[in-house]
Amino acid sequence: MTAMSPIARGFHRxxxxxxxxxxxxxxxxxxxxDFPVLSAGPTPHTALDRWSFSIGRSGRQKTWNWAEFRALxxxxxxxxIHCVTKWTKFDTAWQGVSVDTLLDLAGHDGPFAMAHxxxxxxxxxxxxxxxxxxxxxxxxxxxxxxxxxxGGPARxxxxxxxxxxxxxxxxxxxxxxxxxxxxxxxxxxxxxxxxWREQRYAGD
Amino acid sequence: xxxxxGNAIGGLLQEVFGTEMTGAASVCGSCGAGRxxxxxxxxxxxxxxxxxxxxxxxxxMVFVTIRGRTCVDLLGLASLG
Amino acid sequence: MAGxxxxxxxxxxVAKVSAVTVETAxxxxxxxxxxxxxxxxxxxxxxxxxxxxxxxVAERSYSIASxxxxxxxxxxxxxxxxxxxxxxxxxxxxxxxLELRGPIGGYFVWEPEDGGPLLLLAGGSxxxxxxSILRHRERTGSTVPVRLLYSSRTLDDVIxxxxxxxxxxxxxxxxxLTRQQPPGWAGYARRADAALLAEVAWPxxxxxxxxxxGPTSFVEAVSQALVQSGHPPERVKTERFGATGGx
Numbered sequence: 001m002t003a004m005s006p007i008a009r010g011f012h013r014x015x016x017x018x019x020x021x022x023x024x025x026x027x028x029x030x031x032x033x034d035f036p037v038l039s040a041g042p043t044p045h046t047a048l049d050r051w052s053f054s055i056g057r058s059g060r061q062k063t064w065n066w067a068e069f070r071a072l073x074x075x076x077x078x079x080x081i082h083c084v085t086k087w088t089k090f091d092t093a094w095q096g097v098s099v100d101t102l103l104d105l106a107g108h109d110g111p112f113a114m115a116h117x118x119x120x121x122x123x124x125x126x127x128x129x130x131x132x133x134x135x136x137x138x139x140x141x142x143x144x145x146x147x148x149x150x151g152g153p154a155r156x157x158x159x160x161x162x163x164x165x166x167x168x169x170x171x172x173x174x175x176x177x178x179x180x181x182x183x184x185x186x187x188x189x190x191x192x193x194x195x196w197r198e199q200r201y202a203g204d
Numbered sequence: 205x206x207x208x209x210g211n212a213i214g215g216l217l218q219e220v221f222g223t224e225m226t227g228a229a230s231v232c233g234s235c236g237a238g239r240x241x242x243x244x245x246x247x248x249x250x251x252x253x254x255x256x257x258x259x260x261x262x263x264x265m266v267f268v269t270i271r272g273r274t275c276v277d278l279l280g281l282a283s284l285g
Numbered sequence: 286m287a288g289x290x291x292x293x294x295x296x297x298x299v300a301k302v303s304a305v306t307v308e309t310a311x312x313x314x315x316x317x318x319x320x321x322x323x324x325x326x327x328x329x330x331x332x333x334x335x336x337x338x339x340x341x342v343a344e345r346s347y348s349i350a351s352x353x354x355x356x357x358x359x360x361x362x363x364x365x366x367x368x369x370x371x372x373x374x375x376x377x378x379x380x381x382x383l384e385l386r387g388p389i390g391g392y393f394v395w396e397p398e399d400g401g402p403l404l405l406l407a408g409g410s411x412x413x414x415x416x417s418i419l420r421h422r423e424r425t426g427s428t429v430p431v432r433l434l435y436s437s438r439t440l441d442d443v444i445x446x447x448x449x450x451x452x453x454x455x456x457x458x459x460x461x462l463t464r465q466q467p468p469g470w471a472g473y474a475r476r477a478d479a480a481l482l483a484e485v486a487w488p489x490x491x492x493x494x495x496x497x498x499g500p501t502s503f504v505e506a507v508s509q510a511l512v513q514s515g516h517p518p519e520r521v522k523t524e525r526f527g528a529t530g531g532x
Contacts, residue, residue: 005336005384006299010376013341014368037206040247040254042261084251120263164251184251187268188275201270207501209525212346214389215332219295224391242392243523 021090024080026195029088036087037149040183044118044148044169051153053137054172055099055106061172062106066153070139072097072105077136079159081166082195094157096138099130099173110175114182115156118169123182124191125158125165127175134160137170162193162200206249210241213253216267217241220274231282234262241284297334297386302379303356308444311363312410313374314350317383319357325349327421328394328414328496331359331387335369345369348413348498348524349388352420360444362410393496393524395421401429401494404486406477406507408436408499411526412444415498423453431456432493434485436477436503438464459485477503479510489515494522501525 013030021031053069054061064072078093113130115123129135138157139146146152151168158165164184185191190199198204210217210226217225226242237259244264247254252268257280264280278284304316325331330348351358363374377383395403395418403422405415412435422429433452437443439462449458461473461481475481487493495511497504504525511521 005297005334005342006382007338008335008372008383009338011335011343011369011372012337012339013343014366036249038249038251039206040250040252041256041263042207042245119261184268187252187266187277188270189251189268206527207525208527209523211330211390211393211524212527214330214391215295215346215386218389224389226390227392239518240392242390 024090025088026082027198028200029082029086029195032087032089035089035092035150036083036085038083038085039149039168040121041119046118046153046169048153052171053102053154055102055175056173057109057175061174062102069097069137069154073101075136077157079157081159081163083163084189084193084195084200088195092159093142094136094138095140095143096136096154096157098133099135099137100133102137102173103127103131108175110177112176112179114174114176114180115165115167115170116172116174117167118171121167121169121183123156123165123167124180124185125161126179126192129158129161130173134158160194162190162195164189165193208246208248210244210246210255212246212248213255213267214242216253216274220267220276225285228285230264230284232257232260232262232264233280233282235260236282295386295389297384299382300357300385302377302381302383304379305377308360309442309446311374311442312360312444313363314358314360315373315377315383316351316356316358317385319385322357323388325353325357325388326391326394326396327352327417329388329390329417330414331357331385331389333359333369333373334384334386335372336384343369346389349417350413352417352424354424355420360410360413360416362444393498393522395494395496397422397425397427397429399494401431402487402491403429403431404493404495404511405431405433406436406495406497406499406504407433408477408497408503408507409438409442409526410444411497411499411503411524413498414524415496416445416448418496419453419456422456428455432485432487433458434461434477434481434507435459436461436463436499438462440465440467440470477507479514482507482510483514486511489517492520494520496522496524498524499526501527 048066051066054063082088136157139154156167156170214226231238245256255265266277268275300317300319303318306314334344347359350360361373466474497507504523
């Protein structure tokens with residue numbers, strides 16, 4: 001079908017990948033200096049005094065309010081992020097609580113996790129991908145409180161997977177025995193989503 | 205918020221349903237609000253296209269195009285057409 | 286109905302640009318020679334698909350600017366951080382190919398038998414489908430009274446200015462310039478809101494048929510104001526371009 005399409009000479013995607021980035025850009029991705037805002041719904045604006053974060057099995061979760069959560073030991077991390085809509089952004093600087101810290105306090109319980117968010121979004125991840133210094137619940141970006149359109153007050157940050165796994169407005173990580181699909185996974189996006197193996201869709 | 209409305213996905217809807225759909229009547233399965241598809245809230249800056257009720261924000265329709273095929277979920281609608 | 290996979294049915298075709306008209310510093314009208322065009326209704330749009338040499342594909346929707354029976358034309362505003370619109374406004378020349386499909390849409394359309402009076406509300410390039418409606422009215426000899434409120438940033442941003450300065454009989458054109466006004470400007474100089482609509486729009490008991498098109502914020506403001514002042518929602522048709530009007 002697209003083979004029939006005429007080439008629009010002089011048309012190109014706005015952001016081009018510089019050649020020196022070879023090896024740092026997963027297959028099929030291009031580099032952007034912007035921070036595109038993707039959203040499948042209205043931006044929630046949860047007041048900090050009504051915000052909480054929970055982790056654990058359904059029904060017996062450890063919960064922190066905002067003040068308690070901000071008092072947990074935090075880390076500063078600078079990572080590259082890769083969105084399945086094909087943009088990659090280098091050197092994004094975040095501050096947040098390592099999921100290792102949260103699980104140490106709550107107790108590891110179950111091989112899989114479902115992230116639940118304000119607005120109803122969900123995404124699934126293996127707990128092994130949330131531990132070992134690979135994932136955070138981030139509340140600051142570039143030294144500033146995380147803006148609502150980028151997932152504030154807090155979002156999941158799992159930079160080694162496609163960015164739809166880094167759920168915005170995250171409120172809980174529910175531990176489970178089964179790897180049930182989240183929102184986009186249910187519609188045919190890959191259950192795991194490794195950008196380096198270009199796991200965009202189920203079957204990739 | 206960078207939302208558009210159902211007019212913007214007229215082509216996608218015609219592709220999927222084989223007929224013009226922006227004028228079709230929809231009823232939200234959550235709150236019961238009825239309005240033409242053209243008046244629904246559409247979020248396209250995402251891995252797929254999400255159509256929501258303008259009254260209660262419930263997800264009414266999801267369209268995901270993968271390898272040239274479009275997967276459709278109308279689960280949030282009480283009725284359409 | 287979850288997970289139903291369906292084949293595509295609407296077909297893409299290759300049109301030729303037959304003329305490029307400068308409307309404003311950032312707006313061009315592309316007149317298109319479309320080989321297989323079934324005809325369109327006033328207010329409909331079409332989808333454009335651009336394919337780059339590396340296979341990258343971008344799709345956008347544009348309102349049809351011409352009346353039914355006239356050559357197909359779209360009017361495109363260049364958005365400086367856009368990807369598609371700068372190509373359409375700056376790169377395309379008469380004779381170039383352009384892939385499209387359409388016409389699309391059956392809600393935001395007007396036919397003479399739909400009647401009036403017509404209340405047309407345009408924000409920026411939201412004027413485009415309304416211009417198709419105005420031309421259709423004139424070409425069909427309709428005498429339905431029309432009031433157009435057109436909100437632009439400055440006078441230089443007014444699209445189809447010469448045409449709108451010579452409205453057809455029965456058409457009133459009311460401009461508001463929200464950012465900057467020329468010296469001696471006698472028109473409105475404020476955002477379209479309930480107060481402005483109370484001055485320029487027909488009252489609800491005149492039962493106008495309203496069409497509002499433009500950025501989401503503009504359309505929300507005017508459509509909510511109309512409904513709150515008693516206009517039945519089913520007589521207020523809307524088309525929202527998003528925050529910027531696409532890219």
